[in-house]
Amino acid sequence: MPALSDTQWPITSVVRPFIAKLGKCCKNVTLSLRLISNNISINVKEGTRKKPPALRPCWSIPRRETWYTSSRTGWFQNGTWQSDTCSLPDLTRQRVLNCMRNTTLVLQGDSNQRFWWDAIHRFLPCSYVHQEGAWHAPRLCQNYNLSSTLIFCSHAMPFSPGTHTDLVTVSLPQALDKLLHHTPPGGKAVFVLHYYRHFTTYSLHVYRQRVREARRTLEQFVQLHPNVKVIIRAPHASYQSRNVGKTVIGDEVVAAYTEVWKEEFVGLEDKVWFLDLWDVTVAAESVPVHPAPSLTKELLKVLFGYFCEGNM
Template identity: 25%
Template structure:
């Protein structure tokens, strides 16, 4: 595999984990004098130690679901305790009678204070009791609920949080952050049966959805199943491509044709196929995001229209606060997103983008949900990719993208992460590199900013495997900070997805991922900014895997408020 370089000797570097649809120019690092290999043998984060299953579940394992989760963790913007529930979900027995699952039509909700008028700033409590399809009250917890408040005016919304008491009863919390009439909405976002069936499948097979490896030698071709685990799907003879995947587990079945060898591996491809049973598939598709009936209507009174953001610009906010916020981190009022922990002073105009991004190198790494950031910033900064440049036409959607504005000395780059990467089409092995590979090849520059977003593709693997990927990135970030102490790094957190065909119980998985990021990046909490996108997308009831252009703009504006001085 011959490496490809994408970095140049600019004065400012910004790296973000993003996936976009723009073209890119491919460069060979050995042809670029400003590009060099990086090695830091004495740096404390250089060596990566494999995490064991026990280590992944190093919190005290609860004997009953959520018994040991503190109430503060339900309210936390970044979870710190949900890994302790993982083993409990694995112990849940499969169900055949779907009416035994929590039902939105039978379950009830009522206002905690039995009143309908609240004051601006109040914490509104809602009592929720779950019943199954037979009308029988549930006596165990584990179902994950959502609660959010919607105003009567367009796009006036805020997310809340729900505390599980472990006995079928829950307490929902939403903040009264604007005045006027509003409606409280509650949904059963992920039933424990959905969570259990999906994570047990992933633990067994390594991946939620199938991936294949393509082998070719002359005119002979073959495709075999791949996974982060060996010996899956009855395959006893596997090609170990862990080294090819930059030290991160990757295995594909050995071709049956004796004329094809492991070294003939040419590409991978992801699919949405899986091997769930019909009952499990029904649970994963239907028994989730079920809105409870009879949503309470309330009135909020106060001397102002809404609760304003604090008089603290986001770019001056202590970085470690972003890891310790309480949900909601912000809210929409008449279509505008307001931060609760700081004030967004960034004005999303062309001039503001140009002033902020001047002399910067911005690198976005991840999947297609960070690629949309690339598109947005490229358009806002009025950047044009020359049509006659090599590599700009006929590119694959996952090809590395690079665009430059010479007058601003600003370079914008996007690249995808390592396997498992679901491309939906044949992706040549040499085009898929690790996040750490890219970070290690950033040339020494005055300023660097990194934004990481490796979420949805990795929501299909086990927590132990995801920890390995995050740890690999952590070591690379540590090496980056050693080379460039002023480098800036962002983590773009998960966003809400309620699309019926998305089988992953994201309301559970996102908390696991949050905790893994929190733990693995703990030593860098004062240098890495965590961007919570969950509250922003949950309250607007986002459906699709890819949020709307407007929502992407709100996300980018929030990121820019931390990056740019007003």
């Protein structure tokens, strides 16, 4: 394989260690990299300040628009995500309690979805908790006073449990059944689906096939249950790769995965939200496979901004 020229791969100090590891693990690959200088000066000229227009609440944005966002959707200020597209109230304990009242929220996916379940669980006191012994097994939290239910379940195969052999996966129809079963009469139902890390050791064809199956299932589901809020959580940035056998997986496939979702869900954009968190994780220079707790809170702020109406 020819060397990669430094003009193609300017990098920052954050990325450099992980690129170096990539060069060591892959034989017959020569990496030629250029480290961006830290001595960068930026001159900002004072101009006329205009009050920015008021942003509409994220929950009021038509679902179709979430599939066609601009290249930049916001920035970080003092560790807090500031959205360019819609207003996002801070994620506080009281907001979570208000948003989860009379609501069932099901998160299906991999360990990143489980991290979301854990983070919401810290805000939401549970009258009843059920968690099987398996690391990737379904988790359930119910708050009887709020008529609230929070569920996590792993997506179906392909799923690589690593050193954990006690794997319990759930099919998409089974996960949707859990959502309906636990939603109280007249209650709100929210379903969030995430396919990402466990597909990266397979061909893109496998990913597309699974997304296509999800489209068929969800299309029928939203026709029967139009009041259910269905959200696709798109892949996020992750500079850190991990070894699975002889394969190194990182976020190199994110652009392809995102395009697969948009291609396969044509015609369904008015029924399903597309939660693209790429900008948030890139702006945060998120390194780990699992975003840090502080960033997870900001990601959940975006999620709650879309499915929770009002600024309570």
